[in-house]
Amino acid sequence: MNSSTPAGALAATRNWNTRAQEKARRLKLIEPWLDGAVLDPARIVDALSALIVTGDRVALEGNNQKQADFLSRAFAKLDPERVHDVHLLISSISRPEHLALFEQGIARKVDFAFAGPQSLRVAQLLEDGMLEIGAIYTYIELYARMFIDLTPQVALVCAAQADRHGNLYTGANTEDTPTIVEATAFRHGIVVAQVDEIVDELPRVDIPGSWIDVVVKADRPFAVEPLFTRDPRHIGELQILMAMMSIRGIYERYGVTSLNHGIGFDTAAIELLLPTYGESLGLKGKICTNWALNPHPTLIPAIESGWVQSVHCFGSEVGMEDYIAARSDVFFTGRDGSLRSNRVFCQLAGQYGVDLFIGSTLQMDADANSSTVTLGRLAGFGGAPNMGHDPRGRRHSSEAWLKLLKDDGPNPKIARGHKLVVQTAETYKKGGEPTIVDALDAIAVGEKSKMPIAPVMIYGDDVTHVVTEEGIAYLHAAEGVEERRAALAAIAGVTPIGMRADPAKSAELRRRGIVAYPEDLGVRRGEAKRSLLAARSIDDLVAWSGGLYTPPARFRSW
Amino acid sequence: MNSSTPAGALAATRNWNTRAQEKARRLKLIEPWLDGAVLDPARIVDALSALIVTGDRVALEGNNQKQADFLSRAFAKLDPERVHDVHLLISSISRPEHLALFEQGIARKVDFAFAGPQSLRVAQLLEDGMLEIGAIYTYIELYARMFIDLTPQVALVCAAQADRHGNLYTGANTEDTPTIVEATAFRHGIVVAQVDEIVDELPRVDIPGSWIDVVVKADRPFAVEPLFTRDPRHIGELQILMAMMSIRGIYERYGVTSLNHGIGFDTAAIELLLPTYGESLGLKGKICTNWALNPHPTLIPAIESGWVQSVHCFGSEVGMEDYIAARSDVFFTGRDGSLRSNRVFCQLAGQYGVDLFIGSTLQMDADANSSTVTLGRLAGFGGAPNMGHDPRGRRHSSEAWLKLLKDDGPNPKIARGHKLVVQTAETYKKGGEPTIVDALDAIAVGEKSKMPIAPVMIYGDDVTHVVTEEGIAYLHAAEGVEERRAALAAIAGVTPIGMRADPAKSAELRRRGIVAYPEDLGVRRGEAKRSLLAARSIDDLVAWSGGLYTPPARFRSW
Known part of the structure; x- marks a missing residue:
């Protein structure tokens, strides 16, 4: 034992269970309004006002589909004098009241993954200094940090049904709920679930009641978008x-x-x-x-x-x-x-x-970096980057994965396959704007919003194939950066990038199978x-x- | 509607619920031995004999810690005339009876992540043609495929306690059980859980009973290793x-x-x-x-x-x-x-x-590829590769991650940070063998076992730092393959790789901060x-x- 630090000395003086005690303190405040785990819906604003404390990290279930909208509407009714500077963790900023939290001064900081429907307002609030961004994530990165340094003090989630013990039935839209609840419940956070119905017997249990603190019947079924x-x-x-x-x-x-x-x-x-x-x-x-x-x-x-x-x-x-x-x-x-x-x-x-991810993009640069952000919007990432990259932690092989193996590294005996990461794009958008461009709008958006790096959706060095109406670029087979660019240019049509393609190089790439036009693939345009x-x-x-x-x-x- | 394929025609003739029906058929066979979800332990071999069918994929909970050993011992007692050619999915091949399944002809094929304790026997059975390897994984890759093309027909798992409804309490060792159960239960596989105790009320529910088909009290508490x-x-x-x-x-x-x-x-x-x-x-x-x-x-x-x-x-x-x-x-x-x-x-x-993974390795080559496999053993990967790589699906920033940002790619405005992936190794093992070598044993092991690629644990191109007793190589700061090699050689001591280091280049790298010796870091060896x-x-x-x-x-x- 190191003599300068007597064993057990700190252990004896420090309280190591402050989180659990704080949770118990807060839950005690709402006890009068509870019947078992069931809260009187008329008391929801009072209850959230007691359960959420200034400075808390609050995980609000705004998935890209279902929404804990009864809870988010109640949350936005809190008195900002009493509850402010909340740090919101939300996978998808989708509803008007998500931003009302910031406009009213209840929440201050946000970590999120996607803000498609509200991306203009997010950018505006950021510019107005009413909203501070922790970071922008993919969905699962945000959840990952909930188990590390962003564990929520309170989670507001939603499900289809609950029983009186707090067991939850999510039905078809289980989505992110078990993950958010697990990260919160087991670090002594408080879990509040809105449900469409409270029943005696659930069709099945999706989340055990011993992880849930409060259930409350919503005024209407939770919102969900097709x-x-x-x-x-x-x-x-x-x-x-x-x-x-x-x-x-x-x-x-x-x-x-x-x-x-x-x-x-x-x-x-x-x-x-x-x-x-x-x-x-x-x-x-x-x-x-x-x-x-x-x-x-x-x-x-x-x-x-x-x-x-x-x-x-x-x-x-x-x-x-x-x-x-x-x-x-x-x-x-x-x-x-x-x-x-x-x-x-x-x-x-x-x-x-x-073995394969394929997705379409709104904008791509000469190196096949792509992005769905456009000027003035802070859309976020969602889930695509998690699929649209080569997972370097992968160790098992498959036929498709091995077909992309390259043994041109420093040691040919140390080679690995590659996931097929395919990006599709028509060379021109409907409005007549080119899709394949010199500089992604994402670069300007990132600079304007003072993001530490440009918000690129899929990085070009992860992309193995690009498909346009002109043909396919087999980028994984190209040698070096210049040849990758030439392959992409060969299928970039009359975009600025495509106009700079060297016809001789394109023909060579086509001969070598690095570029293929429909006729090379036996595809008849007329069909x-x-x-x-x-x-x-x-x-x-x-x-x-x-x-x-x-x-x-x-x-x-x- | 395409005229050649009338809508609903196939739907009307095909049975779309064969899995659920087959599950019901099997469970019916063991009904006489069940009291609710609870099976008479004396009937475990009979029950598995009814529940497992030749050719099934069976997920057996052999984690790297807890073991469903009551179930694995019973499994190994099945009559191979009746049940054979089972495809075993197991994260860690740890116990003798895991291999007895193959020796006796009950199982034939295996997908696994780690075989540390049994890696010699795995290699021997493979050579003898009694075992066929589907693939070798990290833990979570194997689970990932359980949701894709390797969904189990039967899962044999373990927990500390169950109640009569089949709710499970795993206690501290929850580990992989909820994942295996979810992949099995929701694709109409059969979930059998051994438990140490059956009680009236659980301390908490870790896995809901509506996901579990059979619980059985084990003859002794499940095995777990420190x-x-x-x-x-x-x-x-x-x-x-x-x-x-x-x-x-x-x-x-x-x-x-x-x-x-x-x-x-x-x-x-x-x-x-x-x-x-x-x-x-x-x-x-x-x-x-x-x-x-x-x-x-x-x-x-x-x-x-x-x-x-x-x-x-x-x-x-x-x-x-x-x-x-x-x-x-x-x-x-x-x-x-x-x-x-x-x-x-x-x-x-x-x-x-x-932001950081750090782990020690048994062998490393000149490019910082590393491996823990040694000749004659098929140890697998476990979890390290999942931590020990740069996650290219990551989109959020942190201070540490941004410090590794390099803007020397084709477009300096499209740059990203990097996870710190640190490998530590003493240059010589206790037995006097060098740790830093010209060729990893993994290459020979892979070739001998006809693996499609060499079983590398951590790839050098993911590694950002190597620490030996000589110093630190800041590989992420090196320019190009040759300079990375020089940086590693500069801290490789008197290993074959270290002996080839060029003292002038090492000194230059040290000046540039790409190599640091203890004194450069203010670390006194004497301390x-x-x-x-x-x-x-x-x-x-x-x-x-x-x-x-x-x-x-x-x-x-x-």
Whole structure:
């Protein structure tokens, strides 16, 4: 024993259980309004006012889908004289009251992953000095830090049902709730869950009651958005052409069986071509069997045609509930028949368990760095960067992963494969703006908002393939930075980057298989017609599902 | 709708719920032996014989700590005429009966992460053609694939207690159980849990009963090994010197507050120097505040001295239970007072939520690739590669991470930071073998076992710093492969690699701060004495803990 520090001396004088005691103190304040774990909803503002203390870190469940909106609305009603300088941890800043917290001075600092719908207001509040950003994350980075240095004092979450013991049933939208609750409950934070109903017996337990402190019946069912539904009517022929090239030039060539699709019409087109174009190529069972994916309605025809063995989901999708329940061989469902989604596990699966990520981008530079931010908006990252990178912690091999192995490093015997990271983009956006540009808007946005680095969504050095309507650049096969640029330029059309392509170099790259145009892949441009889509409308998807898919009203045309 | 594929036609003819039906069929067979969810232990072999079918994927909980050993022993008693060609998914092949499954022909194929204790036998069975390897993983890659294409038909797990509804209490060793159970239960696999006790009321619920099919009381408490306990008596002066350099040259310099330590005496030395050497440098509160770490007993003095704000744990450690319960401000614990560990969340935190990984290696090559495999053994990867790489999906910044930012890429405006990935090694092992070598044994092992790539633990291009007793190589600051090699050679002592160092180049690198010797860091070799350790024996650790730490018998000297 070091003589200068007597053993047990500090242990005897220090209180090592301050968090648990503080939690007990706060819960005591609301005891009069509790029946077991159940709070009188009329007391929600009073209760939050007692449970949340100035300076607290509060995790508010604003996922990219479901929203603890009864709690966020109550939270925004707190008296800023009494509760202020809250540090908000929120995966998705989605609702007006999320920002009202800052406008009213209740919250001051925020760590978040995505602010799509509110990104303009976030930028404005930042400029006005009413909001301070801790950092901007991917979803799972934010959760990771909840287990390290950002453990919440209070979590405000939501579920479909609770029983009187506080056990929660999330139903299909489990999403991030178990993760937020675990990080809070086991470090003596307070967990408050809003639920649509309080029942005697739950269909299944998604989160044990011994992790939950307070449940409260919301004034209306929690808000949830159908973010992943893409109406096939809006899929154009260029997207169909790109989808055909992706299937032939990437999925078939590398034997991609496990994969994740980003959200968008480009990937919806691929999903809708599997039962038609994919079938005609004899690829059923050879590609696209196992998915990490939200339950996209556009995957229904592929599922019904027998292409899909499994889908693990980040979250759910409005209207897909009955279809999912009726397809339990394909989806992860509970004894009650409803989906068990889980964002962290699906992100884990998407990072380490699948061979391909493909997503579309709004802007890409000459090095294939891409971004979805545009000027004046602080959109954040969401989940794509977690899928759209080469996971260097991966140690297991697969056929597709090994096809990208390069042994040109300092020691050819120390080589590893690479995840397929594919970016799709039409060279021009609908408004006539080029997609492939000299400088990403993200650089200016980062500088303007004083971000420490530019908010790049997918880094070019992680990207293995770029698909445009012109062709495919096999970047992973290019030698060095200049050749990567030449390969991308060769498929960049008449964008500024494409105009600078050297035709001789493009031809050489094409000969070497580093660039492929549709004809090199056996893809006929004339075939890229909407008639090739397995479904051309939401109505078609409903028909494919045998009436099990019930789209939200906004997607109905009948 | 595509006219060739009538909507709903396939849906009407195909059974989409075969998994759930097969599960029901199997469970029906054991109904006579069940009382609620509780199985008569005398029937365990009969029950597994009914529940496991030839060709099944079976996830057996062999973690690197706790073991479902009652179930694995019963599993190995099945009749291979009846049940054979099982595909075993197991994170750690640790127990003799794990391999008996293959010797007896019950199992045929295995996907695993670690086989330390049984790695010789695994290699032998592979050579004898009695075992086939699917792939070798890190822990979380294997779990990731359980949500994609390796979902188990049956999971055999363990917990401390169950109630009659099947709710499980894991206590301190939650570890991997919730993950394995979630992947199995929600894809209609069968979950069998052995427990030490069946009780009326659980101290807390770690896994809800609605995810569990069968609980069975084991004949004895589940096996668990104190894998993370390092006796300070075995820490030598070279390790203390390296620890001093790490603290000054890395932790202090980059301001490392959040971190993970590998297992071993090198990192135990760092833990034991914080309250003495670290204190004398005035670093308390400035470094090492938030940890992703198992509850290492050697961290006790730092905790008691007020260095540590939080520790999130992969698993637990034998003998640390009472200490953890009494330090609830530091550890993640439940209402019952015991630890809530969770391997997946801690790996997530260690990958995305902390700034530094440091671990010692047994072998390193000139490019800083390292490996713990030695000839004839198939040890696997465990968890280190998941921590010991630069997570390219990371998008948030921190002070330490930004200090490694390099803007020498093709576009200086697109730059990102880097995780600190530190490898420590004495240049020579105790037996007189060099640690820094021309070729890793892993290359020969990989070739002999026909592995698709060499089983490298940490890749050199992810490593930012190497620490030996000679000094520190700041590899991240070196320009190009040759200079990285020169920096490593400059601290490689009289190993073959070190002997080839060019003294002029070493001196230049030292001037440029890319290599530092102890004197460059203000570290005096003469101070590197065992007297500097805050605890010099297990007994000292017990004293520091105020008697709360109760080491296993093998570690007691009194």
